[in-house]
Amino acid sequence: GENVEQHPSTLSVQEGDSAVIKCTYSDSASNYFPWYKQELGKGPQLIIDIRSNVGEKKDQRIAVTLNKTAKHFSLHITETQPEDSAVYFCSNQAGTALIFGKGTTLSVSS
Amino acid sequence: DGGITQSPKYLFRKEGQNVTLSCEQNLNHDAMYWYRQDPGQGLRLIYYSQIVNDFQKGDIAEGYSVSREKKESFPLTVTSAQKNPTAFYLCASSISALSYEQYFGPGTRLTVT
Numbered sequence: 001g002e003n004v005e006q007h008p009s010t011l012s013v014q015e016g017d018s019a020v021i022k023c024t025y026s027d028s029a030s031n032y033f034p035w036y037k038q039e040l041g042k043g044p045q046l047i048i049d050i051r052s053n054v055g056e057k058k059d060q061r062i063a064v065t066l067n068k069t070a071k072h073f074s075l076h077i078t079e080t081q082p083e084d085s086a087v088y089f090c091s092n093q094a095g096t097a098l099i100f101g102k103g104t105t106l107s108v109s110s
Numbered sequence: 111d112g113g114i115t116q117s118p119k120y121l122f123r124k125e126g127q128n129v130t131l132s133c134e135q136n137l138n139h140d141a142m143y144w145y146r147q148d149p150g151q152g153l154r155l156i157y158y159s160q161i162v163n164d165f166q167k168g169d170i171a172e173g174y175s176v177s178r179e180k181k182e183s184f185p186l187t188v189t190s191a192q193k194n195p196t197a198f199y200l201c202a203s204s205i206s207a208l209s210y211e212q213y214f215g216p217g218t219r220l221t222v223t
Contacts, residue, residue, distance in 0.1 A: 006152075009150075034210070034211065036214075041219075042216055042217065043114075043202075043214035043217045044153070044200070046212070049211065093210045096158075096208065097143075097158060097168065098210065098212060099152075100152035100154075101152050102150065102151055102152045103150070103151075103152055
């Protein structure tokens with residue numbers, strides 16, 4: 001079946017550094033790629049998404065890039081802050097559903 | 111406040127009992143979804159519903175059942191046939207099945223002993 005691979009599984013950075021999380025997907029028909037942030041004990045929150053007609057999208061300190069040819073998409077967080085510490089999930093649309101990566105635990109130390 | 115509510119936040123049951131998890135939304139969304147989350151795993155789709163009185167199985171539907179009698183409500187029943195029911199259950203909704211943007215509730219942690 002369709003799947004999405006997410007790397008790394010854990011990421012530790014110093015406050016102010018950048019963080020990059022990468023995902024690879026298999027469904028070439030996917031056109032929608034959201035990223036979710038999940039804090040401990042809470043539901044995932046949609047933080048940014050990108051559709052296949054663009055290669056990059058930015059929202060303040062967060063950016064997402066998409067390479068449809070290589071079936072890669074990435075999340076970039078600049079100037080990280082302690083409150084960015086959470087689990088991040090990439091996802092892509094497969095048919096009428098979303099498929100999720102296994103998550104990246106980001107730890108930002110001050 | 112508009113949003114998705116799930117209750118209760120924590121639920122404990124004995125093995126062999128059926129249990130129903132509640133999910134309500136006041137966003138006027140047509141589509142609703144149930145996911146299961148296990149430690150170190152992504153979200154796996156259990157069931158989804160695109161409109162009232164209609165629902166489809168996801169990847170791991172065995173041992174679960176749902177109903178969609180009202181647009182606002184999509185309860186999930188974890189039956190005794192589910193072999194490993196202890197997990198964090200998440201409900202989500204989207205404007206329609208084709209909008210793809212899903213918004214999640216706070217989740218219910220079910221523990222079965």
